[in-house]
Amino acid sequence: MTRPPIIETRGLSKTFGGLVALDEVDFQVEEGSITALIGPNGAGKTTLFNCLTGIYPPTRGHIVLRRPRGAGEPPLKTALNNLRPDQVTALGLARTFQNIRLFNNLTVLENVLIGCHTRMKAGLWGALMRTRQTRAEERAMAEFSIELLEKYGLGAAANDLAKNLPYGDQRRLEIIRALATGPRLLLLDEPAAGLNIAETGALDDLIRLIRERENLSILLIEHDMNLVMSVSEKVWVMEYGRLIAAGAPEEVKNDPVVIRAYLGEE
Ligand SMILES: Nc1ncnc2c1ncn2[C@@H]1O[C@H](COP(=O)(O)OP(=O)(O)OP(=O)(O)O)[C@@H](O)[C@H]1O
Numbered sequence: 361m362t363r364p365p366i367i368e369t370r371g372l373s374k375t376f377g378g379l380v381a382l383d384e385v386d387f388q389v390e391e392g393s394i395t396a397l398i399g400p401n402g403a404g405k406t407t408l409f410n411c412l413t414g415i416y417p418p419t420r421g422h423i424v425l426r427r428p429r430g431a432g433e434p435p436l437k438t439a440l441n442n443l444r445p446d447q448v449t450a451l452g453l454a455r456t457f458q459n460i461r462l463f464n465n466l467t468v469l470e471n472v473l474i475g476c477h478t479r480m481k482a483g484l485w486g487a488l489m490r491t492r493q494t495r496a497e498e499r500a501m502a503e504f505s506i507e508l509l510e511k512y513g514l515g516a517a518a519n520d521l522a523k524n525l526p527y528g529d530q531r532r533l534e535i536i537r538a539l540a541t542g543p544r545l546l547l548l549d550e551p552a553a554g555l556n557i558a559e560t561g562a563l564d565d566l567i568r569l570i571r572e573r574e575n576l577s578i579l580l581i582e583h584d585m586n587l588v589m590s591v592s593e594k595v596w597v598m599e600y601g602r603l604i605a606a607g608a609p610e611e612v613k614n615d616p617v618v619i620r621a622y623l624g625e626e
C-alpha cells in the first residue's frame with residue numbers, strides 16, 4: 361500500500377503558553393484511505409485537526425496538501441500553514457467536531473445547505489440581489505442537498521429541526537453537512553462519542569459507504585477501538601503531543617508502546 365499522501369505534516373508543533381500540544385509531528389494520510397488517529401485524552405489529536413483546518417496557526421512546521429493534476433503531471437502542493445478555515449475548506453478539507461455543532465433551530469436540510477454555501481460562486485452580492493445565476497445555484501444546491509440526505513439515510517428527516525433528531529442522527533447530519541462542502545479529505549473528530557452500540561454500528565457502515573461512493577480520504581479521531589480496528593487501514597497513535605506508533609490496526613493493537621500509553625491512562 362504505497363499511495364501518495366493527500367496531506368502531510370513535517371515537524372508540526374503547537375504550543376499554548378508553556379504547554380506543548382504538538383511536538384514535531386510528521387504525519388500523513390494516504391490518498392483514498394481511511395486512517396485513524398488515536399491516543400489518550402489530551403494527547404493532541406484535536407489540536408492536530410485544528411492546525412490542519414486553519415483554526416490554529418501552527419507554532420512551527422509545515423502542512424502540505426497534495427492535489428493530483430492531469431496524467432503525467434506532478435501533483436500540486438499547497439501549504440496550508442497560514443490559511444483561514446474557509447480557505448482550507450475551499451481546498452477540500454471538511455471536518456466534524458468533537459462536540460456536535462449543528463444549527464439546532466434550523467432544519468436538517470438547512471444545515472446541509474449551509475455546508476453547500478461554501479461552494480457557491482455567486483457570493484454575497486448575488487445572494488442579496490437574487491440574480492438569475494444565484495437562483496439557479498440555489499435550486500441546484502437544494503437538489504444536491506436532498507440527494508445527499510437521501511443517499512446517507514436522512515432523507516425522511518429533511519424538514520425536521522436538527523435539535524429534534526436522535527443523537528446518532530445528529531452526528532450523521534454533521535457528517536453529511538461536511539460532505540456538502542465537496543471535500544477530498546473528511547476529518548471526523550470522535551464521531552462515535554455518545555453513541556450506543558447500534559448507532560456505532562450504523563456509523564461504521566456510514567463511514568465505509570462514504571469512502572466507497574465519494575472520491576475522498578477519511579481521517580478519524582476515535583476512542584472506540586472496535587470502530588477504529590474495524591474501519592481503518594492505518595492507525596497513528598499520539599501521546600503527549602508526539603506520534604508514538606503507526607501501522608496496520610493489528611500491529612498497533614499489539615505494540616507494547618501503545619499498550620503502555622493506554623494502561624497509563626486512568
Ligand atoms: N486553545 C487551547 N488553549 C490552551 N490549551 C489547549 C488548547 N487546546 C488544547 N489545549 C491543550 O492541548 C492539549 C491537547 O489537547 P487536545 O484537545 O488536542 O487533546 P485530544 O487528544 O483531542 O484529547 P481528547 O481525546 O480528550 O479529545 C491538552 O493538554 C489541552 O488542554
Ligand SMILES: [Mg+2]
Nearest residue numbers: 405406407458
Ligand atoms: Mg479531542
